[in-house]
Amino acid sequence: MAAGEVLLGAVEQIPTGEGRTFRVGELEIAVFHTAEEQVYATQALCPHRQGPLADGLLGGTTLMCPLHDRTFDLKSGCGTSHEHLGLVTYPAWVVDGQIWVRPEPVQAEAAE
Amino acid sequence: MSKQRLVVVGNGMAGARAVEEVLARGGAEMFDIVMFGDEPYGNYNRILLSEILNGTQDTDGITMNPLSWYAENGITLHAGHRVEKIDRAAKVVIANTGVRERYDKLMIATGSRAFIPPMQGVRMEDGSLMPGVFGYRTVADCQQIVDYARSSKVAVTIGGGLLGLEAARSMTVLGCKSHVVHLAGHLMEMQLDVAAGGLLKKTIEGMNIQVHTAKQTTEVMGTNKVEGLRFKDGTELPCDLVIVAAGIRPNSEIGQFSGLTVERAIVVNDHMQSVDDRDIYVVGECAQHRGRLYGLVAPLYEQAKVFAEHVTRTNVNAAYHGSKLATKLKVMGVELASMGITDPTDDNDEVVQFTEPKRGTYKKLIVRDGRLVGGILMGDISKAPFLMQAFAQNAPLPDERLSLMFDLGTPSAKVTYDEMPAETQVCNCNGVTKAGIAACVIAGANSSKAVMTQTRAGMGCGACKGEVTELVSWLLGGEVEEDPSVHYYVPTIPLRKPELMREVVARDLKSVSSVFRELGNGEVDAGAKPALASLLITVWKGEYDDERDARFINDRVHANIQKDGTFSVIPEMPGGVCTPDELVRIGQVAQKYNVPLVKLTGGQRVDLVGLKKDDLPKIWSDLGFKAGYAWGKSYRTCKSCIGTDFCRFGLGDSMGFAQRIERRYRGIDSPAKLKLATAGCPRNCSEAYVKDVGFVAIGDGKWEIYVGGAAGAHIRKGDLLTTAKDETEAMLIGSRFMQFYRENAKWKERTYTFMERVGLERVRAVVVEDSEGICADLDAAMEASIAACVDPWLEAVAPKTANQFTSVIPAKEEA
Ligand code: SRM
Ligand SMILES: Cc1cc2nc3c(=O)[nH]c(=O)nc-3n(C[C@H](O)[C@H](O)[C@H](O)COP(=O)(O)OP(=O)(O)OC[C@H]3O[C@@H](n4cnc5c(N)ncnc54)[C@H](O)[C@@H]3O)c2cc1C
Ligand code: SF4
Ligand code: FES
Numbered sequence: 011m012a013a014g015e016v017l018l019g020a021v022e023q024i025p026t027g028e029g030r031t032f033r034v035g036e037l038e039i040a041v042f043h044t045a046e047e048q049v050y051a052t053q054a055l056c057p058h059r060q061g062p063l064a065d066g067l068l069g070g071t072t073l074m075c076p077l078h079d080r081t082f083d084l085k086s087g088c089g090t091s092h093e094h095l096g097l098v099t100y101p102a103w104v105v106d107g108q109i110w111v112r113p114e115p116v117q118a119e120a121a122e
Numbered sequence: 123m124s125k126q127r128l129v130v131v132g133n134g135m136a137g138a139r140a141v142e143e144v145l146a147r148g149g150a151e152m153f154d155i156v157m158f159g160d161e162p163y164g165n166y167n168r169i170l171l172s173e174i175l176n177g178t179q180d181t182d183g184i185t186m187n188p189l190s191w192y193a194e195n196g197i198t199l200h201a202g203h204r205v206e207k208i209d210r211a212a213k214v215v216i217a218n219t220g221v222r223e224r225y226d227k228l229m230i231a232t233g234s235r236a237f238i239p240p241m242q243g244v245r246m247e248d249g250s251l252m253p254g255v256f257g258y259r260t261v262a263d264c265q266q267i268v269d270y271a272r273s274s275k276v277a278v279t280i281g282g283g284l285l286g287l288e289a290a291r292s293m294t295v296l297g298c299k300s301h302v303v304h305l306a307g308h309l310m311e312m313q314l315d316v317a318a319g320g321l322l323k324k325t326i327e328g329m330n331i332q333v334h335t336a337k338q339t340t341e342v343m344g345t346n347k348v349e350g351l352r353f354k355d356g357t358e359l360p361c362d363l364v365i366v367a368a369g370i371r372p373n374s375e376i377g378q379f380s381g382l383t384v385e386r387a388i389v390v391n392d393h394m395q396s397v398d399d400r401d402i403y404v405v406g407e408c409a410q411h412r413g414r415l416y417g418l419v420a421p422l423y424e425q426a427k428v429f430a431e432h433v434t435r436t437n438v439n440a441a442y443h444g445s446k447l448a449t450k451l452k453v454m455g456v457e458l459a460s461m462g463i464t465d466p467t468d469d470n471d472e473v474v475q476f477t478e479p480k481r482g483t484y485k486k487l488i489v490r491d492g493r494l495v496g497g498i499l500m501g502d503i504s505k506a507p508f509l510m511q512a513f514a515q516n517a518p519l520p521d522e523r524l525s526l527m528f529d530l531g532t533p534s535a536k537v538t539y540d541e542m543p544a545e546t547q548v549c550n551c552n553g554v555t556k557a558g559i560a561a562c563v564i565a566g567a568n569s570s571k572a573v574m575t576q577t578r579a580g581m582g583c584g585a586c587k588g589e590v591t592e593l594v595s596w597l598l599g600g601e602v603e604e605d606p607s608v609h610y611y612v613p614t615i616p617l618r619k620p621e622l623m624r625e626v627v628a629r630d631l632k633s634v635s636s637v638f639r640e641l642g643n644g645e646v647d648a649g650a651k652p653a654l655a656s657l658l659i660t661v662w663k664g665e666y667d668d669e670r671d672a673r674f675i676n677d678r679v680h681a682n683i684q685k686d687g688t689f690s691v692i693p694e695m696p697g698g699v700c701t702p703d704e705l706v707r708i709g710q711v712a713q714k715y716n717v718p719l720v721k722l723t724g725g726q727r728v729d730l731v732g733l734k735k736d737d738l739p740k741i742w743s744d745l746g747f748k749a750g751y752a753w754g755k756s757y758r759t760c761k762s763c764i765g766t767d768f769c770r771f772g773l774g775d776s777m778g779f780a781q782r783i784e785r786r787y788r789g790i791d792s793p794a795k796l797k798l799a800t801a802g803c804p805r806n807c808s809e810a811y812v813k814d815v816g817f818v819a820i821g822d823g824k825w826e827i828y829v830g831g832a833a834g835a836h837i838r839k840g841d842l843l844t845t846a847k848d849e850t851e852a853m854l855i856g857s858r859f860m861q862f863y864r865e866n867a868k869w870k871e872r873t874y875t876f877m878e879r880v881g882l883e884r885v886r887a888v889v890v891e892d893s894e895g896i897c898a899d900l901d902a903a904m905e906a907s908i909a910a911c912v913d914p915w916l917e918a919v920a921p922k923t924a925n926q927f928t929s930v931i932p933a934k935e936e937a
Contacts, residue, residue: 014936016933016935016936017933017934017935017936018931018933018934019931019933019934022924023924023925023931024924024925025670025671025923025924026671027669027670027671027672028670028671028678028923030925030928030931031929031930031931032930032931032932032933033930033931033932033933034933034936035936038930045635045646045671058180058182059180059685060686060687061687062683062687062929065675065678065683065687066648066675067648067649067651067652067671067674067675068646068648068671069645069646069647069648069649069650069651070645070646072648073648074648074649076674076675076683077683077685079649081648081649095182108934111933
């Protein structure tokens, strides 16, 4: 897996309020572009039953999986409906309208 | 002083509960807690296993203590480690994995396993069960049964007790022909007498489960896998799956190996300590107390509490005195309460009995010296709370015996709840006591719904819901507040649908984000976005500001998402009719794109299943059909029968009418699915009586209009709204009904609940008699909605958002 920082491309590739899946080497990552113009990156598939998270619904930084409505906080990766399900997140940021990601997983901490 | 080490062997319902009780008494300051569990997860609710077996829950859904709970409470959990030895001299336990833990205090809660009675052939040479034969005790058992059932046709459950009956019921859900074989003369002989057992048998046979009582299984037939059962009376029953639910055996070997006294289970004193070793406690199904073993959670929870009080020294006199068994159960939907003995054992015992076989109601009480010593309630258990309490407390009964069974002049619920001891367990599944519910109410919960979500009372098998509601209402002095948010259109905006629609118009809010901004609490609720989008489309039609992120994925890509993230495509096929050319085209497209599955749907059209998001636009273009809207909360289909065109009984042009309906309403958004049908005569071949709107031809050009029918998760015959004199009038009134429903139904409220809520009389008054003078508005609104509809599959050539149909985007470059 690629280490270091990876350029995903222009932020316009993801409509605001939605997510898209990106491929970085072997790895697939879901990247979200929130209504507040922030970007967040998480594992691509839901830990519940592998639902495609990028197809989920966003409300602020809450993500709802399209298959069975489990919710997660994009900032921490923590599950907010079923606490013991958490997401791996990846640091992601925007510079000059371009999205960058560091494909090093940050494990979700146990929810409070 | 450094902390002591408390080691717990067994991470099941008793073990985990005991640790919770220890923590509740400040145990975290006293002990470093270490737990061993043979099963590879946190503690789950074994009572709810049938829900895993019948697919209504997954493991998450029945988990009580997720792994994070152990971490948060500083508990070291060795999940998947089986303790094999206790070295009492060194005070160390040793697991099969080699993990060793030193203890100051040890607690054994290893529970039981399924008992497999001796039957020829049941085990293979290596001692394992013959393939196809399963116990019913763990999540793993259930998962294996579900897998095996996929290729099985006939399933037999050995054992007609609570577990066996539940298992047999699940097997029908899994699509097997299901049998129950029971040794005793009647079902559930521990809880029921002959009469009640017989009544239950009838009810169960009505569910398509064959019951064989007084039958002893002697042999499991088959060589490499089960092929049938043979019985003592010489008869045989061919089958390919067997569940053994013939009782349990305590896991007490660990006591034997460690030199503790074991009779039927590990023997304990009143403090739940082993009689041989004061540093070892035993709780749960593996404990034998005063000669008795318990196999239900309520007594185990009492034991857990005694243990906790004793080990933490919060009450050095804490003692368990045994439990009087009174249980409330739900067996296959039949409510049942049972306590004490099932038949009189003393000449002076008084029996009070009532039977109403037609309704499956049976009540029997056994009274000795004016006190209750036994009881069975089946079908109607409304008196159970009072009776169970009288039984548990050995309280004198009112002289008027009739009042024990029926609500005449009985002690009111208030007296009952007043007397109910605080520690009485109200919800057995989740172990919630009267005190727990009271605490929740004192902390501010003012509705039974709030109490249920906060304490989880009533969220298990559901048998105690009524009692929780009553108790909450009693605690609140009758001032239960209905949780107002149940009436809101979406939870975070405190407005009902008509009020919300008025606000939206008054403030000119045309996008979902603006509604949240102006009417919400500043928070965007992901789950509520599609609900608001639907409402705004109904209000604003073509002027709606369509923010795509507010739509559920199905409505963003105009296809239905499936379990593996692929999509299905169902082209429109009005009334189930198409031309030969169209049919060929569908076939060609299916071939060209290697469609994994082509299926005729229950909606009279063709489904192309298992498609990649990336292929959707190409497939739509090649098909050249309009979208069938099979994914949306919208008008779906209008099924039809062959009607006057070809049918010898046809009274109306059902096929033509269905096509005209579909071409008119295609794409109309709605609070929930709208499925229609037209039938050419009352033989109803297209199932029009059970659709959201159904039209049935009765001759002379007339059409009956049925609304609020259902034959999905609920079955309901539609209400006859009116009879229209011709197709034009039928279309008009049907249209008005749909618009009235669109404007007034809650999000995801199908017409079958809408009709029950609003009432046929009111609906008929509004849409047929124009009692509110709004018919012209309804008609105009529907026309405008129809005019604003655009076929979404046109986005094949003009996508609306970036990468709308791209499943994976490659990174631009890697640094
Ligand atoms: C494809 C189809 C089954 C089939 O192969 O025949 C189907 C498939 C689904 N149905 Fe259905 N229903 C299909 C006809 C029906 C019918 C029969 C009918 O339409 O005449 C019913 C009973 C009538 C009714 O709607 O009540 C039906 C009652 C349901 C229900 C229960 C709704 C209810 O409130 O009672 C659901 C669940 C829901 O809506 O919440 C559901 C949900 C679903 C979903 C959409 C589940 C989901 O949310 O993903 C299924 C999508 C499967 C997939 O992977 O694509 N489906 N479903 C049928 C498509 C019909 C069509 O051509 O549009
Ligand atoms: C399908 C089903 C339905 C039921 N329905 C009801 C009901 O409606 N009402 C009711 O009151 N009761 C019901 N029961 C009974 C109830 O579930 C049990 O009484 C209760 O689970 C017993 O708790 P326990 O902790 O003693 O045993 P368990 O819950 O079985 O826990 C024991 C745990 O210890 C583990 N273990 C065993 N040996 C070792 C070892 N050597 N090392 C480490 N770990 C070990 C086991 O793997 C298990 O996880 C039902 C049971 C089943 C199976
Ligand atoms: S297609 Fe319908 S009935 Fe079949 S599994 Fe899916 S939702 Fe259930
Ligand atoms: S797959 Fe995500 S919630 Fe089920």
